[in-house]
Amino acid sequence: MTSRSTFPRSHCLDNDPIPRRPRRFRMPTLAGAAAIVAGCVVLFASESPDAALRGDLAAAAAAVGALPPNATARDVTQALKTPLRDRVITVDATRFPTVVGVTFHALDQRSCIAARASARRLEGAVVVELDGYDAPADCRGRNDMTWHFMP
Numbered sequence: 001m002t003s004r005s006t007f008p009r010s011h012c013l014d015n016d017p018i019p020r021r022p023r024r025f026r027m028p029t030l031a032g033a034a035a036i037v038a039g040c041v042v043l044f045a046s047e048s049p050d051a052a053l054r055g056d057l058a059a060a061a062a063a064v065g066a067l068p069p070n071a072t073a074r075d076v077t078q079a080l081k082t083p084l085r086d087r088v089i090t091v092d093a094t095r096f097p098t099v100v101g102v103t104f105h106a107l108d109q110r111s112c113i114a115a116r117a118s119a120r121r122l123e124g125a126v127v128v129e130l131d132g133y134d135a136p137a138d139c140r141g142r143n144d145m146t147w148h149f150m151p
Contacts, residue, residue, distance in 0.1 A: 053104075053111060054119040057147060059083035060102060061126040064149045069097045076100055100149040101131075112139035119147075126151045 063079045071079070076093035080102060092101035107115065113136050122128040131146040133139065 048114065051118075053107075053115045054122070056084055056087060057119055057122055057128050058124075061122060061124060061128050061149055064100055064151055065124075065126040067097075067151075071096065097151055100151075101146055102149060103144055103146040105144050107143045107145055109139045109141055109143070112143040112145060115145060 060080050060083050063083050064076070067076060067079055073093035073096065076096050077091040080089070080091050080100070084102070088105040090103045090105065092103075095101075112133065116130060116133045116136065116139065119128075120130045120133075127150045129148050129150070131148060133143075133145060
């Protein structure tokens with residue numbers, strides 16, 4: 001019994017690849033892929049205000065926790081400005097290493113209410129606690145909210 005190739009003999013001897021159909025540019029496929037990518041960008045970029053603020057507070061707590069106990073007020077301020085660079089803040093490092101106060105300026109009412117609900121107190125190596133804002137009614141149109149960082 002002899003075996004026969006399914007390709008013509010001339011194909012087996014050439015170095016040419018197997019002929020393929022030409023690929024057509026498919027606009028609907030490209031448009032669908034672009035829509036999926038755009039949806040993912042919007043989904044991940046639209047972080048809720050409470051999650052964003054909580055993340056910023058956690059990053060700031062890590063920065064405070066990494067400081068040596070003999071850091072100067074200027075060192076503390078610089079360390080906090082890095083993770084909070086997208087925020088308008090004031091740092092009170094006069095009582096470091098016991099307490100550092102960080103005031104977030106001009107938070108809108110929605111962010112204020114979300115922050116008091118989800119970022120009132122963060123536990124960890126550095127405890128972060130909100131000063132005031134005991135009730136949602138304390139949140140106004142613009143709010144200057146202070147958190148105390150306690151290493």
